[in-house]
Amino acid sequence: MVTRSEKAPASGPAALTARVRLPAELDWQVVLLTVALAGMGVFFSLRSPHFLAIENLGNVIRHAAIIYIIAAGQTITILSAGIDLSQGMVASLVSVVAVDAILNFGVVGGSLIGLLAGAAAGLFTGLMVAYVRVQPFLATVGMLYIAGGLALVYTAGRTLFFIDVTGQRVEAPVFFWLGQGHIGNVPVPVLVALGVAGLLYLLMSRTPFGRYVYAIGGNEEAASMSGVPVQRVKVAIYVVSGICVAIAAYLLSSRSASGHPHLGGFPLLMDAIAAVAIGGTNFMGGEGGIYRTAMGVLIIAFLGNGLNILGVSTFVQQMIIGVIIIAAFWLSVVRRRVA
Amino acid sequence: MTTVEASSDRLPGQRGWGLAWSDTALLAVLLGMCVVYTVFSPHFLQVNNFANILRQASPLFFLAMGQTLCLLAAGIDLSQGSVVSLTSVITVGVMMQYGLVAGTAAGLLVGPLVGLVNGLLIGPGRLSPIIVTIGTLFVAAGAALQYSGGEPIAGIPEDVLPYFAWVGQGSAGPVPVPAIFMLIGLALLHLFLQRTRLGRHIYAVGGHPEAALTSGIRVSWVLVCVYTLSGFLSGIGGYILTARAISGEPLLGGGDLLLQSLGSVVIGGTSLFGGRGGVLKTFLGMLVISLMVNGLNLLGMSTFIQQVVIGGIILASVAATALRGVQRR
């Protein structure tokens, strides 16, 4: 065979980051995803006039944006052949901590504390995974219970509304605007999501960190033997996931104008994982990306919305999502074995 | 060339899961569950409770069998629930107009037709099983809703009713009719997988698709067969379920049936890595799930909690195996 290394693209990430290259399988998948999305759109808009209403679409996209932020963090975890099952509960925890802090310290202080809470949860998980060598699955399940429990304990099960001790409403317009406002026609959460996506994109494809994540997911031992600081990277991964969760929880709390110990929970987690799964990121690590996850999120969001409009119970929806997750998880295993 | 080498590169035996879920362990789990339930509820150890369990498990059985075939061939069938729904409405709908035989024939045709579509897209079409069967899931579900106008179809004629109902509700002595079908099905399917060419080829296609191809096996054709069979089996499950409900339910398969089907296969230990496992294992897994549901019911737990429990176990099992796979690298 002739050496053609001279002709390889000389520029940027395209030349260096391995895109998944299973032509028959995955390129088709991206096409199929787009078609599925379009098909769903057509199907639902035919079945109900409400679907295409601007208000409805706006709502869906707003919600999708928030899910994307979490799903992006999850994607990074999964890329490293790990997983973060604590995301839902950490969201609840951040929600109550942040709102409480805002009520007590004002918007700026409160927001920072909320973010810190998410990062701290991620840090703890990361340390467990990287240094204590607990399986990510187990570590994040543990974190899940801890965070969920903390959230309940913190508020004694109550929901935190924006009323202070005297029963007066507390105004926090900036806070509310973040979750509920618009800039032009675009909901603010969407802009936040885009911002997060942009930052994460930079992180993943323009820094060594991103490369290390793929390396660790691809083959942790080889990565370690090539000098990749595996432990530090792993801790960072979970911290990033925690921060993403914090941001999303923040926006969710803003939308519902309350700190809710049951804010996230399983539905949120499952939506995020399902989005990653549908997007095609392989659960065994090393293949995929946050761009595909975006597609996955759109599909999940519109799916949920359409099914809602059609009157399908959320219960059934959850089942469908659960099945999808299982299926994708399993398929990851099969694909990796065959490859 | 004098290379001095000790050639001892035995690869670790891959018996499906590893120690925790071998078949004996599964039986132990089943026995354990029986013991626990007996302690907690006096109703558990009664004959008609067991008969009930078997009756309720039969539709699940057929779905789980179909799913087993798909998983053995390194695929998956997510459209099973919708096939059940569609079978249900078409069976009753046609039966109302044209009688028992026509209704049965039409209903049992639905499954293989949907399966055929799946098979063609996945085999010769080379598309991903997840995406294809999600697609047919929607299409079939939608078709069922359309056909029935969103409402259950009731009104099977009086002269037909008793025969149809017998399939789902009847008993031969203490043994429910569906259970008889179940046992016959189990025997036939086991024989099929172990002793026919196609059965062996299914294992090969799932275990090492390239080897299968170069050994002259028509992989596409095998896949078409697998999914058609899965559809057919799902249809049978739907038929039995409809015979119990004696009305055409457009959302019959929309609940946790698919989850339980997958759960049965996964817990039973079939082939998360493809090519290993079988109907007997799935049968055990199905029993575990059925017992769990039955027991939780007797204990008064809500269906929601049941879902969470089952879903959690499945997820944990899948994750554990996948993680172990990562370790093995």
Next chain:
Amino acid sequence: MLRMEGIVKEFPGVRALEGVDFDLGAGEVHVLLGENGAGKSTLIKILAGVHQKDEGRILLDGQEVEITSPRRARELGVRTIYQELHLVPQLSVAENIFLGEEPVGASRLIDQKTMVDVSGGLLRDLGRELDPRAPVEELSVADRQMVEIAKAIRARCRVMVMDEPTSSLDQEEVRALFAVIGRLREQGVGVIYISHRLEEVGAIGDRVSILRDGRHVHSGPVRDLTMEDMIRYMVGRELAAKFPWVPREAGEEVLRVEGLGKDGVFRDVSFSLRRGEILGLAGLVGAGRTELARALLGVDRADQGHIVLGGHRLRPRSPRETIHRGLGLLPEDRKNQGVILLLSVAANITLVTLWRLTRRLFLDRRREAALPHEYAGRLNIVTPRLDRQVRFLSGGNQQKVVLAKWLCSGAEVLIFDEPTRGIDVGAKYEVHRLMVELAQGGAGVLMISSELPEVLGMSDRIVVMREGRIAAEFSRAEATQEKILRAAMLGEGAAGAAAAPGGKEP
């Protein structure tokens, strides 16, 4: 009997076969030679129906045939033994041997008894007693290869293709295989034989054809060619010496190992390595050499002793410690430890040195893109694109990627663990040449190898390990195969000549 004319095959980005002709007579053993990437695999896969030719004709007994699928190939009488062992791990030996052609009884059920009996018989003929009912996944690699062979010879055929059938077999098993080939010959079967072991060519071949870069370069009777000729055709250049060794000045000490030990694995290992030196580490498999290498890198922790690396005295606790100080390891298990298969060639090459390519937290993309180019070019890594995943590269090229990675990181002490295992002749030579270049450039090279010719041909000094301890040291001048082997098997100073296993002198 078989004739392939003007076969052309193109894959995206690569022209694998360029008008290749090949013919095979009945009862003939025709050896197909060529470096990895020369097109041998592609050619036989076309014959086996796995790939479709783009141009050209295939004629069987004068009739033109279209081999559209593996099934068709089998129908036409072409059977193949694959290098990568096409066996279904979960199925039994007998089931694999009969895969796709299971015997059925009157009831349309598989006739288990026949399958088991015939399989047992076949394996016995091959000199192997295996339980036909055992699942293949429980067998050793050598046994699996036997099953693969049994599978192919089970039914009558006209053309038998064997792709590296002896790679995991020992001497006796190879003899058994050759006996089988002899029988096939008598039956009038034409055998196409692919192997990297040049000695086998002479032993079994009637004719040999050589491919290079997708072109047919030479065909002729085996007895008309020496091994040198064959190599020359394969690589297209004169190999002046088998090994590109040149004498060098050795500089200052760059690595010193002092009493390193790991409980239960190795003990009391001390040696030193100087700049510009190639130190060969010989010994039997299991002597502890790879474990030593891992301890040197810091992947596994030693229990006693120290190393002195770059002037620092340490007992490495993590690879980062040693890599930082200029150490690099090309592991024995290239695929699972040397490269990250899912990452691109370029990403693999820059992996170690990534942190140095950043400016203010972000990667300097221009430099990051330029480096892989440079090293891929220097090492002549064959790949259509640098962003191709490494898993698609041949073994030899994968090894070059590993080497490029360490060169790129500026490592000054390089440990090569079985550097040329599973690599074709041409790539082997290149790797050796690069090793010498490295040493000339001032690096210290520790070469672990089980191939005695390689050890003798490349090393300046040789250390022999046996059962976890150093058994002997030789200089290049005084070392011989016998001495090394004796030390490796019996320890230094063992009386009497140890019989060196047979094998021609290279």
